[in-house]
Amino acid sequence: MSAGEGSKELVERMLAGDTLALPRLISLVEAESEAVVDIMRRIGPHTGRAYCIGITGPPGTGKSTLVDKITAVLRERELSVGIVAVDPSSPFSGGALLGDRIRMQQHYLDPGVFIRSMATRGSHGGLPVTVQGVIKLLDASGRDVILVETVGVGQTELDVVNATDIVIVVLTPESGDAVQAMKAGLFEIADLFAINKADREGAPRMKAELETFVAMKPGEPIPIMLTQAHRGIGVDELYEEVERRRRVQEEDGELERRRRQRRREEFLEMLQRKVRARFLDFAEKDDQLKELTERVAAGELDPYSACARVLDDRQWLGKWLIQGG
Amino acid sequence: MSAGEGSKELVERMLAGDTLALPRLISLVEAESEAVVDIMRRIGPHTGRAYCIGITGPPGTGKSTLVDKITAVLRERELSVGIVAVDPSSPFSGGALLGDRIRMQQHYLDPGVFIRSMATRGSHGGLPVTVQGVIKLLDASGRDVILVETVGVGQTELDVVNATDIVIVVLTPESGDAVQAMKAGLFEIADLFAINKADREGAPRMKAELETFVAMKPGEPIPIMLTQAHRGIGVDELYEEVERRRRVQEEDGELERRRRQRRREEFLEMLQRKVRARFLDFAEKDDQLKELTERVAAGELDPYSACARVLDDRQWLGKWLIQGG
Numbered sequence: 001m002s003a004g005e006g007s008k009e010l011v012e013r014m015l016a017g018d019t020l021a022l023p024r025l026i027s028l029v030e031a032e033s034e035a036v037v038d039i040m041r042r043i044g045p046h047t048g049r050a051y052c053i054g055i056t057g058p059p060g061t062g063k064s065t066l067v068d069k070i071t072a073v074l075r076e077r078e079l080s081v082g083i084v085a086v087d088p089s090s091p092f093s094g095g096a097l098l099g100d101r102i103r104m105q106q107h108y109l110d111p112g113v114f115i116r117s118m119a120t121r122g123s124h125g126g127l128p129v130t131v132q133g134v135i136k137l138l139d140a141s142g143r144d145v146i147l148v149e150t151v152g153v154g155q156t157e158l159d160v161v162n163a164t165d166i167v168i169v170v171l172t173p174e175s176g177d178a179v180q181a182m183k184a185g186l187f188e189i190a191d192l193f194a195i196n197k198a199d200r201e202g203a204p205r206m207k208a209e210l211e212t213f214v215a216m217k218p219g220e221p222i223p224i225m226l227t228q229a230h231r232g233i234g235v236d237e238l239y240e241e242v243e244r245r246r247r248v249q250e251e252d253g254e255l256e257r258r259r260r261q262r263r264r265e266e267f268l269e270m271l272q273r274k275v276r277a278r279f280l281d282f283a284e285k286d287d288q289l290k291e292l293t294e295r296v297a298a299g300e301l302d303p304y305s306a307c308a309r310v311l312d313d314r315q316w317l318g319k320w321l322i323q324g325g
Numbered sequence: 326m327s328a329g330e331g332s333k334e335l336v337e338r339m340l341a342g343d344t345l346a347l348p349r350l351i352s353l354v355e356a357e358s359e360a361v362v363d364i365m366r367r368i369g370p371h372t373g374r375a376y377c378i379g380i381t382g383p384p385g386t387g388k389s390t391l392v393d394k395i396t397a398v399l400r401e402r403e404l405s406v407g408i409v410a411v412d413p414s415s416p417f418s419g420g421a422l423l424g425d426r427i428r429m430q431q432h433y434l435d436p437g438v439f440i441r442s443m444a445t446r447g448s449h450g451g452l453p454v455t456v457q458g459v460i461k462l463l464d465a466s467g468r469d470v471i472l473v474e475t476v477g478v479g480q481t482e483l484d485v486v487n488a489t490d491i492v493i494v495v496l497t498p499e500s501g502d503a504v505q506a507m508k509a510g511l512f513e514i515a516d517l518f519a520i521n522k523a524d525r526e527g528a529p530r531m532k533a534e535l536e537t538f539v540a541m542k543p544g545e546p547i548p549i550m551l552t553q554a555h556r557g558i559g560v561d562e563l564y565e566e567v568e569r570r571r572r573v574q575e576e577d578g579e580l581e582r583r584r585r586q587r588r589r590e591e592f593l594e595m596l597q598r599k600v601r602a603r604f605l606d607f608a609e610k611d612d613q614l615k616e617l618t619e620r621v622a623a624g625e626l627d628p629y630s631a632c633a634r635v636l637d638d639r640q641w642l643g644k645w646l647i648q649g650g
Contacts, residue, residue: 154479
């Protein structure tokens with residue numbers, strides 16, 4: 001689709017509540033279509049109203065079930081919900097592993113809930129920017145709350161969830177969970193801990209451990225909530241804590257500061273990626289670079305020297321600038 | 326240290342067998358020192374002799390113990406060993422989590438074994454290039470075999486281990502391991518599977534499952550080995566299988582093809598990173614870009630439009646090219 005007419009109409013339809021327009025716009029953002037600039041310009045004035053909750057944690061902690069139950073709590077309060085579930089994709093199907101999503105099926109028929117699964121693999125670091133775009137579409141489409149669920153394992157997932165208004169880190173009393181979460185950097189971004197499957201042995205000990213950690217961190221203490229998502233226990237209380245934090249964030253200006261910082265980072269990341277993409281486009285076509293690459297591949301020239309040769313060559317860089325534009 | 330004299334001397338000392346020169350050169354590579362271009366140019370002719378084995382798998386599968394035991398097997402055969410252990414780093418200490426390394430202490434006093442731990446976090450994607458540089462240093466220093474150990478969880482770790490001559494994916498009979506490894510993309514890069522802790526229940530079933538998977542893949546079937554690393558069982562057989570594959574790789578030209586492809590990818594990745602770094606350097610100083618960034622942060626302008634504005638501005642790009650050089 002070309003930028004212009006088509007996306008204008010789609011955005012208008014989405015803003016008017018057409019449920020078919022939203023998924024089509026999301027697909028354009030995921031495909032990094034040229035229409036995206038136009039779409040984002042048009043939806044810009046309609047964003048900033050939704051509250052975005054990130055939910056992350058090691059694999060197997062029951063995040064999907066928790067998202068499911070939080071969704072039920074939100075629906076009881078007549079709030080509309082958008083869900084972005086970021087899954088590692090299967091190497092075989094190429095798509096997201098939707099097993100966990102099946103549990104969400106009770107909400108699939110509810111027009112107040114929109115669910116989108118996205119795959120991390122093969123995205124080569126561009127995923128956080130794409131997720132940001134999808135969050136904006138959900139926001140502009142009028143969703144009250146957006147839930148972003150991701151397995152907390154790598155930098156990409158960390159970047160995804162870190163771009164939300166509040167981050168819930170989900171752990172279970174299993175011995176390895178806290179260590180895995182800490183290694184993955186989740187402790188640094190947690191605004192709230194949920195110890196899920198809290199009926200299991202070890203829950204009080206884990207709570208005590210987290211309390212020790214929380215006490216070491218400066219600033220307002222991070223709340224530690226106990227949940228049993230599969231039974232719906234503790235989920236209301238968890239959401240009430242989210243609401244309480246949201247009010248504090250709104251009152252002390254933290255929410256706006258956080259969003260400003262997010263927009264700043266998003267822009268610089270996007271710009272870098274575009275500069276890089278433009279460079280790669282050029283690199284693929286340039287004979288001089290191709291020849292240099294093959295000399296490196298053959299082991300005749302080390303890559304460090306080859307890089308220095310390219311970057312010291314003003315003429316070559318100028319050619320990129322002119323041809324790559 | 327500046328490029329030139331210092332690195333020349335260090336490289337000469339390393340090539341002459343000075344054990345203190347190697348860690349200092351590694352530190353320069355890790356710090357992305359300007360001396361690296363000179364170092365790599367100098368060691369280039371001395372590389373390509375070592376065989377590089379990647380060992381990866383989900384957390385808790387006993388990779389470190391396996392590396393320890395493979396090292397013992399290699400030392401029995403009077404082969405010298407270099408070990409690069411890539412660890413997620415602790416958010417508190419900033420350094421690598423060295424717990425598992427303690428098991429390696431029997432080799433710490435052996436001059437035939439050189440061990441280096443490196444942290445993944447905070448490396449922002451540059452780690453695979455750094456690890457490549459460290460592998461080259463170990464290679465040039467005369468190590469016969471280099472073992473690269475990494476937890477298989479994210480794209481960075483995948484890139485690290487994928488740049489070796491052979492990849493061993495370590496699993497245990499635990500139910501979640503195979504799924505986690507598959508989700509992380511490890512099945513696609515496996516040259517060899519090791520089912521470790523093979524005395525545990527479920528090992529025969531896992532072997533059967535892997536055999537089904539292996540049978541589905543085209544090409545030579547991937548061997549599935551059973552090990553009990555902590556008891557040293559199956560480690561000799563595992564290494565013999567590695568040796569057998571190595572001979573096949575050498576005979577059919579696969580090893581050289583793989584290394585050529587690795588050098589090609591390494592160069593293009595490095596070049597992209599340098600273009601990006603140069604851009605960031607400039608972006609930090611440029612008032613025009615700073616002003617644009619603050620407008621995006623304030624929500625006055627969407628990041629897509631702001632990117633388009635920068636990239637369509639030849640004059641601005643030209644300024645970058647000249648000032649950023």
